[in-house]
Amino acid sequence: EAQVTQNPRYLITVTGKKLTVTCSQNMNHEYMSWYRQDPGLGLRQIYYSMNVEVTDKGDVPEGYKVSRKEKRNFPLILESPSPNQTSLYFCASSPLEQTIGYTFGSGTRLTVV
């Protein structure tokens, strides 16, 4: 089944403790992206990648890192999480073709205390 898999689904952590949220897709998509979703603010893009070893900042990159060493994986790294990074996170992938939409993962609900 074609899908984007995120892990974990839920995570509670403490301020300053490094964490990684994994994202993997099995559709050979070139494009991958991370979003956060907060009430009243909609979806905001954190980082995206057009292909292996190519990453770019989105609208809200501060406090996050990403890497794209393989085409299928696009982990989101929080080196020193803070409470304002408590949010619902989504990974998405797509071909580069303009007429194709994104396939989204199921989301990761992160709470930083």
Added chain:
Amino acid sequence: GDSVTQMEGPVTLSEEAFLTINCTYTATGYPSLFWYVQYPGEGLQLLLKATKADDKGSNKGFEATYRKETTSFHLEKGSVQVSDSAVYFCALRSPGNTPLVFGKGTRLSVIA
């Protein structure tokens, strides 16, 4: 830059009512247009799309027509059900390896 504006919610309707969620866009080229739906506790799913002017996308009783002259892509359904309660996002994607640009989403609640 590209942008999408959706009507603010929440929208509350009775079962079998007619639904319209307005969406207008600003883009420099000829974008593809999308509607996504997010059911409670889930990720976003593609609901329908249209890739050129006057195209109509449809799925699950929902429809939207790409109107270039009014830069709009309004979502409609003739008779909503309780199971349609969700958040709906309008989005566009312009040519040239660009990301999807989303509207802020509209929450729909359908009551029996």
